[in-house]
Each structure stands twice: as structure tokens, then as C-alpha cells.
Amino acid sequence: MKDNKINKVVVVGGGTAGWMSAALLCRIAGKGLQIELVESEDIGTVGVGEATIPQIRYLCDALRVPETEFLAEVNGTYKVGIEFVNWGKIGDRFIHTFGDVGRRLGVLDFHQVWLRARELGIEEDLGKYSFGALAAKENKFDHIDKIGDTGLLGLGYAFHFDASLVAKLLRGISETNGVTRTEGKIGAVNLHPETGFIESVQLESGAMVSGDLFIDCSGFRSLLLGDALGVGYVDWSHWLPADSAIAVQCEAVEPLLPYTRSTAHSAGWQWRIPLQNRIGNGHVFSSPYMDEETARNILMSNLDGAPVTEPRTLRFTTGKREQFWYKNCIGLGLASGFMEPLESTSIHLVQAGLGRLIDLFPTTDFTQSDIDEYNRRTHFEFDSIRDFLILHYCATERDDSDFWNYCRTMEIPDSLQYKFDLWRAHGRFYRNEDELFTTPSWIQVFIGQRVIPNDCHGMAKVLSKEDAADYLMRINGHLSQVVAKMPTHRDFVTKRCPMRETG
Numbered sequence: 001m002k003d004n005k006i007n008k009v010v011v012v013g014g015g016t017a018g019w020m021s022a023a024l025l026c027r028i029a030g031k032g033l034q035i036e037l038v039e040s041e042d043i044g045t046v047g048v049g050e051a052t053i054p055q056i057r058y059l060c061d062a063l064r065v066p067e068t069e070f071l072a073e074v075n076g077t078y079k080v081g082i083e084f085v086n087w088g089k090i091g092d093r094f095i096h097t098f099g100d101v102g103r104r105l106g107v108l109d110f111h112q113v114w115l116r117a118r119e120l121g122i123e124e125d126l127g128k129y130s131f132g133a134l135a136a137k138e139n140k141f142d143h144i145d146k147i148g149d150t151g152l153l154g155l156g157y158a159f160h161f162d163a164s165l166v167a168k169l170l171r172g173i174s175e176t177n178g179v180t181r182t183e184g185k186i187g188a189v190n191l192h193p194e195t196g197f198i199e200s201v202q203l204e205s206g207a208m209v210s211g212d213l214f215i216d217c218s219g220f221r222s223l224l225l226g227d228a229l230g231v232g233y234v235d236w237s238h239w240l241p242a243d244s245a246i247a248v249q250c251e252a253v254e255p256l257l258p259y260t261r262s263t264a265h266s267a268g269w270q271w272r273i274p275l276q277n278r279i280g281n282g283h284v285f286s287s288p289y290m291d292e293e294t295a296r297n298i299l300m301s302n303l304d305g306a307p308v309t310e311p312r313t314l315r316f317t318t319g320k321r322e323q324f325w326y327k328n329c330i331g332l333g334l335a336s337g338f339m340e341p342l343e344s345t346s347i348h349l350v351q352a353g354l355g356r357l358i359d360l361f362p363t364t365d366f367t368q369s370d371i372d373e374y375n376r377r378t379h380f381e382f383d384s385i386r387d388f389l390i391l392h393y394c395a396t397e398r399d400d401s402d403f404w405n406y407c408r409t410m411e412i413p414d415s416l417q418y419k420f421d422l423w424r425a426h427g428r429f430y431r432n433e434d435e436l437f438t439t440p441s442w443i444q445v446f447i448g449q450r451v452i453p454n455d456c457h458g459m460a461k462v463l464s465k466e467d468a469a470d471y472l473m474r475i476n477g478h479l480s481q482v483v484a485k486m487p488t489h490r491d492f493v494t495k496r497c498p499m500r501e502t503g
Helices: 015-032 056-063 067-073 110-119 131-137 163-176 223-228 292-300 346-359 368-394 402-409 414-426 439-448 458-462 465-485 489-496
Strands: 008-012 034-039 077-079 081-085 093-097 158-160 180-183 186-191 198-203 208-210 213-216 233-235 244-251 260-265 268-274 278-285 312-315 319-321 329-331
Touching: 008 015, 008 208, 015 034, 015 056, 015 163, 015 346, 056 067, 056 158, 056 346, 067 163, 067 489, 077 489, 081 131, 093 131, 093 439, 110 458, 110 465, 131 465, 163 180, 186 223, 198 223, 213 223, 223 329, 244 292, 268 292, 278 292, 346 368, 368 402, 368 414, 368 439, 414 439
Parallel strands: 008 034, 008 213, 034 180, 081 260, 213 329
Antiparallel strands: 077 158, 081 093, 186 198, 198 208, 233 319, 244 278, 244 312, 260 268, 268 278
């Protein structure tokens, strides 16, 4: 029998990415796989990825941690979507929710009925037909799978949480299940002289940590994939020109909102993430268009509560590694690339990368076709998320600053231009392969940012004004009745998953 089993995985770097890697692998592989995580207390983590998308709920399932227990441990709250303020024009606001909008009518997607109604003079906010948007507006939340026999689906949701507490929780799960944590800074990476594979990492103390498979979670430094193995970086800053962020926490205020908020400023945007005990805030901006002092002043003057931490600045270049898996090393988190947190995808990308690794888990042969497939699928996901982020910037009518003039007029990727052209003609959108963001997501952002198609689906033309108005009214009526009976977000959280009292 061929002895080519992976015996040991070495994870370099802690934080959410590192400890998620360790926790998932030890849960799935059990005692048959040795896992060692190397991190240094002297090296801080970015720790601002505190908003998520619905796939985070699968993580709880995989870790066998009940959702309510998870949220209680990490000061978590629920998230039904993201409210975008000032993106299409100053004064605009819309919510990109995780659920469907409306309900199909025969062969027609709901937005085609909405477009036909608009053509007939019935101009209503698309959010009136979104369960998530109506719940968000009233600060309501509940676990609802479907709305009776109406054919309308329930509330899609994700989480907000304290990233440092998530890392702590994941570390506890990992160590309980046999993961070894080694403290220390890495001084050198040792490569096999013939194959170029990583054999071990050497700590500044002189200790050596060897393994078969290495997972690089070392953050922007990318000590293994970038520095040691020389995998290059693809720079996307010409499409996504923000290169800096200032983060600060402030006191919590009421009401407890069940959504993230993204408010566009003159050279970027500000995030607002409500936790049970505080609010996470940050200002993402483009340094060629705004200096740091101005960006900090904008952030600090737009907080809802008194600051409880000192602002700290992060620098980044949006993009991705040329390869995510190279030889016997896989990069996850910031070591693999960076997407600004506009649509809360950073933690998902770690989770998705781990899912692909588990699906294609290697032997010591490290078959190239498996590596190629991992890279192909990961490149597709990065590229499709990139296009969705670019959409927010280029789909704007703002002309109040050089930054927005650049974003509005820049050349966009052909893959995104194709989507624009198809959408503008008759409101058509088709999801490709396992693209992360669904058709309702794209439609909500297109319409929310004033990209209205020139015409609707030909079949929608058969609808009269009375037919369209009646259908819209019934959809809104069903949703509004349910929202009216739901508990507030604060009441739901207090009853189901109140944060743990600290000593």
C-alpha cells in the first residue's frame, strides 16, 4: 500500500483565518491529522472583519456550535443585509438584503413585474417587496423560513461579531481537539533544495516546525506564499482605488440595527457594524484623493457613540495572489489577497478556501491537476466578487469629487461590462457557475444605484397597469403583516443569545 498520507499540517499565523483553518481541519479529520499553529503574540491581527454573509452559518454547523451559543460568545448580532447610503447620488439609500425580492409571476422574475409597473407609471421603492428590507427598516428580526403558503421565502441572515472573540473561540475548539499552538516569530522558511517545497519554518528562537502541508495565514506579509515561494500579486487598485482604512470602536446606541451600514463619502466609504456591546466603525478611503487626517476627521465626526478605542490605520492593495495553492502551500485570508470589506466577503473567502481544500485534500504526491482545480475555482470566486465590488463604484451618478469622477468613468473588466450591457437592455441577469452573489443581490445593487434597464422582458408587456399594481400590493401586504408581528432585533438577541458577562 502506498504511504502518501498527509500526516501534519502547519498553519502559520493566528487570527480568524489561522484559527478557523485549525478548527475546521481538526473537526473534520479528527485525531488522524496532526495540526500545529505558529503565531506570535507580538504580531497583531487586522481584526476588523466583523460582518459576514449567510455562508457563515455553515461554519457553526461544521464546528458543531449552536448558532445562539456562537453569538453569545462573540457579542454577536444578526444581519439581514447592508444599507448603502449616498452611493448612487448623495441622499440615496437602499438595502442589499440576503433574501429574495418579491416572488416570480409565471415565467417572469419579480423585478420584471416591477419594471413593467414602473413603465406604466407605478414607481415604488423595490425595497417594499423585500422581506429583509422591510424588517431592517423596522429594526425587526426573527427566524422565519417561509411566509405561510404565499410562496414567499423567509428572512436570509448572517452575523456581526467581535473578530477577536471569534479567534478566541476557534482557538478553544482547536486546542480542545488536539491542535498544538507554538508561540514565536518566524525567522526563516526552509525549502527543499530540489523540489522547492516547504520543509519547515524556523522560529527566531531557533526552533524548527516541520510539516507536509503548510497554510499561510500570515496576513498581508504572506511569509510563505509570497516571500518564501515568490508567488506574485495581481494589483486591482486601478478598479478599486481605495488603499487605506481607519478603524475605531464606539459605544453602542439604540436601536440595535439588524444590518451593516455603508455610507459613501467624497473619496471612499464608512462602515458601521452594530454589536451587542459596541459599534465597529471604519473609513475606507483612497489616499491619492484624500489625506489621512481628513479621513480620520470624517470618521470621528460621523460616529453614533463616544469612541472607546484609538483610531488605527491600515494600508492595503486590493488584489489577489497569482496562485493560491503553490507546491505544498495554500494561502488563506490576507495572505491570499485582499478585498475591501464593502460586501463583507473576507471571512467567507477563508471559509470557502478551506472548503475547497477539504474537497481537494491532497496526499504527499500533491497532484498538479488538483492544485490547478483549486486555483481555477478560487480565481473565479475572487474575480466575480471583484466585479460585484466594482459595480458599486462605477454605478454612480456622483460628480462631486475627483474620486467619484474617476470611478464613474473608469474602464471596467469585460466580464462586468457584459453584465451591464445585458442588464441595461431588458433587465436580464444570469448567474455564472458557482458565482457567490446571487441574481437578487445584483438586481438590488443595480436598481438601488439607479441603473434602470431601458426596457423590460417582452412577456411582461402583457401585464396591465391594474394587474401589476395588484400583484405588487399583495406582495407588500403579505410581507408587511409578518414584519408587524416580529420582535425587535434587540428583544430577539436579548432573549436568544445575550452576550456573556465578563468579570
